[in-house]
Amino acid sequence: MKELGIGIIGTGFMGKAHAFAYRAALAAFPDIPVPRLEMIADVDAASAAKAAHQYGFARSSGNWKDMIADPKIDVISITTPNTLHKDMALAAIAAGKHVHCEKPLSPSLGESLEMVEAAEKRGVNTQVGFNYIKNPLLKLAREMVEAGELGEITGFRGIHAEDYMHDPEGPWTWRIDPSGGPGVIADLGSHIIGMARFLLGEIAEVSADVRTVVKSRPVARGAAERKDVLVDDVARILVNFGRGCGGTIEANWIATGRKMQLGFELTGAKGSLVFTQERLNELLFYKAGQDPRTSGYTKIEAGPQHYPYGQFCVAGGHELGFNDLKTIEMGEFLSAIGKGQTSGPGFREAYEIQKVVEAAIDSSKARNWVKVA
C-alpha cells in the first residue's frame, strides 16, 4: 500500500483537529494510502515540538518552509490564520505537495484565484476544510435530492449562527481585523454557503444585508479605549440557485445562545429535510403522500446504513462527533490522492463559495441583486 508523508502547519484548534484526523484516518478507512505522520511546524518551535510528540509526528520545526523542502512530505495541511494561507499554499504547490487548507482560502478573491490556478496548473490535489458536509447524513440528504426523492426543490433556508462575538463588550480580536478579509460571512457564512452548494448546486444570484452590529469594541476586556469594528457581524442573504429555486442564508456570530446552529430546512414538492449541526446525528425527513393518520417528520438517526458511519462504529445510535467528521474529511482526501481523483471541496470549490461571499457583500453595498460572476 502506498504511503503519504503528512505535514501540518499550525498547532491551534485546527492543527489539533487535523492531527486527530490523520491519526484516525487509516483505522476508519483501510484502503487509503497510509498516512505517515512526518512533521508539524509552528512559528513557535516549542509548541511544534510538543505537538509532534503529542500527536505522534516524527519531527517538528519552527519554520514551515522546512516542510516544503522535505521530500518525505507529500501532503501539507495549512491551519494558520487566513492571511498566511496563500504564501504557504503556493510554496507547497510549487514543491508538488498536495495541500489541505482551512477555509477561507485567503482574504480576497484575487489571491484565492491565484491559489486555485497554481494548484490546477501544477496538478496537485487540494482540499479545503468544509468539514460539516462530511457528515454521513448530509451525504444522504444530497443523495435524496439528486435521486428526486424530495421532488422538485422549492426552497432552502440555511443558517450558521454562533455567539462567540455576541457580547458588545467582548474585546477587539484578530478575528475582526479586516486584513483577514470579511467577518462572519466568510467565517461562518462560507460553511452554510458551501453546504447549500453541496446540496443544491450553484447559487446564481444574491441580495444581501451584510452589517456590522457592534460598531466598536474595547481594545481589551474592560478597557476604556475602543476600536472601530470594520467587518460584518451578521449577513442575511436572499439567494437564487442556478436550478431555479430560491432561499435564504444567514451567517451570524452574535446569535446569543447559539453554539453551533449550522443547518437548513430544504423543501421539495414531494418531501423535505431539516438538519442542524446541534444534533449532527439526526436528520428530519418528511415524505409527502403517506397515510395522513401516521405521517409526519421522521427522525433519521445516523447508523452504519449511512456510509461512512459504519467505518467508525458497527452499531447505530452511538453517534459520531466533530472529530469523526474531520477524519472522514482527511480519509476522503487521502483516498482521492491515492486514486489520482478529486475529492473535494477543493480550492476551486472554495473559490466558488468565496465568490458568493463577495457577491453578497457587493449586493449589500449596492442594495440590490447581484449575480455571482
Place this chain on the structure above:
Amino acid sequence: MKELGIGIIGTGFMGKAHAFAYRAALAAFPDIPVPRLEMIADVDAASAAKAAHQYGFARSSGNWKDMIADPKIDVISITTPNTLHKDMALAAIAAGKHVHCEKPLSPSLGESLEMVEAAEKRGVNTQVGFNYIKNPLLKLAREMVEAGELGEITGFRGIHAEDYMHDPEGPWTWRIDPSGGPGVIADLGSHIIGMARFLLGEIAEVSADVRTVVKSRPVARGAAERKDVLVDDVARILVNFGRGCGGTIEANWIATGRKMQLGFELTGAKGSLVFTQERLNELLFYKAGQDPRTSGYTKIEAGPQHYPYGQFCVAGGHELGFNDLKTIEMGEFLSAIGKGQTSGPGFREAYEIQKVVEAAIDSSKARNWVKVA
C-alpha cells in the same frame, strides 16, 4: 354588568372559531361585558340556522344586512372571504357596531385604508384576527423585549410556513384567485409580520423575493386543463426594523411537511428567544452571562404565572390550544369595548401590516429595498 350583543357573519372555519370564543369568553374573563349571542348570518340560510342552534345564538339569517339593522347587536364578527370584508365592515361601522374582522382586511391597501378611516371617524372599536399573538408566552416575550431583558435586539428570524398548497397537482382554488389579493404573503405573511411588529415594533424597510413556484394548477383534481397561478407561493424578506435591527421573514404555503411553522428566533445582546406555534405552550429562553457550566436554552412551559393562562386552567402544564387563543382574542376585544379603550390589533394595525406586505411585493418587482411608507 353591561352586555354586548354579538353577531357573526360566516359559518366556516373562522365562523366556528369565533363562536367557540364568544361562548367561552366570559367563563375565562369574568370582568368583561357579557356577550349575548344574538345572531349568525350566512349566505346559506340553512347553514346559518344550523350554526345558530349549534353555537347557541338566539337567531340566524341568510342575509348579513339583517345584522346591521338590528339594534340588539353591538359587535359584528366578519369571517367571510376577503373580498367581502369591506362592504360588510363599512355597513357595520356606519351603523355604529364594533367590528372584528378576519385578516387581511381587504385585497388592497386602498380599500383597507377606507375601512380604517371609517372606523376611526365613527369611533367604533375594531379588532383583526391576528390570534397567534394572543398567546400568553408571546405576551411574555414582548415584555422581556420591552424590559430590556434581552439587551439590545440584534436580529429577528421569522417564519410562517405551512404546506396546504405544496402539491403542484393540487387544484386551483378561491385561495389563489387574484381578486382576493396577494397569495401567501397576505395569508400567512401577515401573521408573521404582525408578530414581528408586536414584538419589535415598526418595520421600516424591506427587500423581498416574492414568487410563484407552482406556475399553473389543474382546474380540478386530476383535470387535464390547467390554469395559471398569478399569486405568490413563497415570500422571503429582508427587513430593517425602525428600532435599527435587521432580520428576515418568510411566508411559505408550499413548505411540504409543515402544518404550522409560525415562529421566530429573536436575538439580543443579553439573551434570545425561540418560539414556534408547533409547540405553542413552550418558549425557549437563553440568558447570557450565567454560569457556563449549567447555562443553555431554558424551555419555559406556559402556566398560570403567564397571564391569562390562569384564566383557563389553574395548573401549569395543561396546555392551551388554538381555540383558547381565539378566546383570549375575543375576551380582550370585549374588554376593550367595555372600557372604551383600544385593544388591538385593530384595523389601523392591520393596515400597517398590509403596508409591509405591499412594500415587499413592490420590492420584489423592483428588485431592491423599498421603504414602508
Place this chain on the structure above:
Amino acid sequence: MKELGIGIIGTGFMGKAHAFAYRAALAAFPDIPVPRLEMIADVDAASAAKAAHQYGFARSSGNWKDMIADPKIDVISITTPNTLHKDMALAAIAAGKHVHCEKPLSPSLGESLEMVEAAEKRGVNTQVGFNYIKNPLLKLAREMVEAGELGEITGFRGIHAEDYMHDPEGPWTWRIDPSGGPGVIADLGSHIIGMARFLLGEIAEVSADVRTVVKSRPVARGAAERKDVLVDDVARILVNFGRGCGGTIEANWIATGRKMQLGFELTGAKGSLVFTQERLNELLFYKAGQDPRTSGYTKIEAGPQHYPYGQFCVAGGHELGFNDLKTIEMGEFLSAIGKGQTSGPGFREAYEIQKVVEAAIDSSKARNWVKVA
C-alpha cells in the same frame, strides 16, 4: 333534538373545566343532546351565583341537594373533594340523574363499589374524569394496538409525574389528608393506570414500591410546627397485563421540574409509540421493517384526520388544549346518554383502576407480587 339539563357541583379547578366543556360541547359535537345549563351549586352560595353568571348557567344554589330534587336537571357533574363524592353520587343516582364524577370515585374501594353498584342497578349513565385519554392521538394509539399495527405488545412504561409537592417545606394540605385516601398513587397514578388499561387492557398483577418521601411538612408555609405525612409521594409499580406483557408504572408528585409528565412508551414487536402529555398534540411512532436508510421515529401531529380533532378545527397543526380534551369528554358522555349507550370510563372502570391502586399499595406493604382481584 333531545335536551339534557346540566348541573355542576363545585366551582373550583374542575368545576370551571366542566363548565367550559359543557358550554363548548354542542359546538364541537352537533349531534349530541343539547346541554341546557341549569344550575351550579357550591357550599358557598355566593361563589355558586358568581359561577352561574360567568359560565352561563340559569340558576345557582348553596346546597347541592337542590339539584337532586330538581326535575329539570338530568346530568350532574361532581367536582368536589373526594370525600364528598359518594353521598352526592348516591343521591343523584337515586334521583335517576346521570352522573359525571371526578376521579377518584372515593377514598376507599368499598365505597367506590357501592357507587358502581348503585349506578348499575339504577341504570344511569356514569363517567369519571379521566380526561387525558380523550386525546385524539390516544384514540389513534389504541386503534393501532388493536389493529395489530405494532405487532405483539412487549412492553409498557407509563409515568405520571408532576412537582406540586416536591418542596419538603411546602405545607401540609388537604391533598395529603389521609381521610381522602392514598396520595399520589390515587391522584396521578389513577390517570396513568387508566391510560395503561385504555391502551392495553386489564392489569393482572403488580409489584410495587409506594412510599412517603417527605415524612413531615410544616402546618403552614414557614411554620415551625410540622405534621407527619401519612400518604405516598411516589409509587413505582411493576405490572403484568392480562394480555401477557409486562411493564412499569410510576406516579410521582415530587418530580421537581415536571408539570405534566403523563405519558408512556409502548413497544410491540412491529412498532412502538411514545407519548407525553407535555406535548399532547404529538405522538411518536416507529414502524419496524422500513427502509433503514430513512426510517426512524415519526412525529405524528394531531390534525383533522384524527377524530375528533376536526370538530374543533378544520386544519392540522393548530393544537388542542386541555379544555378541548374536557370538551371531548363531555361530548362523548352526553352522546352516550342520548343513545342509551355506555361511553366510558364510567364508574365501573374507575373502580377497576382503583383496584390496581389498592393492589399496588398492598404489594408495597407485603413486598411481593399481588394479583389484582
Place this chain on the structure above:
Amino acid sequence: MKELGIGIIGTGFMGKAHAFAYRAALAAFPDIPVPRLEMIADVDAASAAKAAHQYGFARSSGNWKDMIADPKIDVISITTPNTLHKDMALAAIAAGKHVHCEKPLSPSLGESLEMVEAAEKRGVNTQVGFNYIKNPLLKLAREMVEAGELGEITGFRGIHAEDYMHDPEGPWTWRIDPSGGPGVIADLGSHIIGMARFLLGEIAEVSADVRTVVKSRPVARGAAERKDVLVDDVARILVNFGRGCGGTIEANWIATGRKMQLGFELTGAKGSLVFTQERLNELLFYKAGQDPRTSGYTKIEAGPQHYPYGQFCVAGGHELGFNDLKTIEMGEFLSAIGKGQTSGPGFREAYEIQKVVEAAIDSSKARNWVKVA
C-alpha cells in the same frame, strides 16, 4: 515521559474502538504515559495482521498468549466474547499486566470475583468498558449530585433500551447462548446499573421482573427449526439505593425503534436532571426556586467548560461522539496507571454491578425483594 506498551486481544467492534481510543489518547491527554501500540491478537491471525496494520500497531499474533509473554506489553485490552475473559485476564494479571476488559467481566459472579481478587492481589490496574459514564456531562451530573445542587435525591428512573433483538424471527445467536451468562440484564442492564451507581452510589435492594419475551428463535434467518431462548429479553427493576432513595431501572433489547436509549431522569428536592445517550452532548437541568416566569428545563450543551470536552475541541457545540468517550476512558486508564492510582470503573466495580444483576435475577425468580449482598 513514561511509556506503556499496549496490546489488544480481539479485532471486532470493541477491538476497533479500543484501537481508535489508544491512538487518540495522547493527543487528547498530553500528560498521560505515552501509549506504544505494540500488538493486536486475534484467533484469526490474518485479521490480527490486517488490524495491526490498519490501527498502527507494531505487531500481530494469532495467539493471545504471545502477548502475555511479551515484556514490551504493559497493558492488555480484552475485547473477546465474555466466556473468554477470565482465562485471558488471569493470565495477563499473573504476568503483571494492567488489564482493560470489556463488560461483563464473566458469565458468573464466582468467576468475576476470582478475577477481582487476582487483580487486587497482584496489584495491577484494571478497567472495565463502562464507556458511557466517561461523558463530560455525566461527570457534571455526578458533581451536581455530590455538591448538593439537586438537594436530597428523591428518585431515579434509568433505562437502557435498544432493539437489536426485537424481531421474533431474528435468528438465535451467540448473544443469547446461556453459556455467556444472562441476557439483556447483563448486556445493557450493566450499563444503566453502572450509571446509576456512578451517580448515586450503592444499590441496596432490588425487586425485579426479568423475563424472556421471545420464547424461541429460528436457528437461522428463515429456518423452520427453532431453538428455545433461555436468557432474558427485558428486565424491569425496582431499586432502593443505599442513600435511601428509590428508583426503577429497565434493560430491554426488544425495544423496537430504540438504537441507544440509555439514560435517566434523576430527581432531587431542589432540582432534576434528564439525560439520554441518544443526544449525548445534552443534559437537561431543572433548578427549583427560580423566577417562575422564566424557569424550566435548561438544555446544557457540552463544551470546553465541561472537562474533558476541551481536550478534544476548544469550542462548544462541536459535539463529542462515541469514540471520543472511549478515548476518555483509555486516557483516564493510562493516566491512572501512570500515577499508580485507581481510575475506574475497575474489576471491583464491575463485580459490584454484576451483584446487582444477579440479585435482580434472584428477585425475579423469588418474586420478592432481594438485598444486594
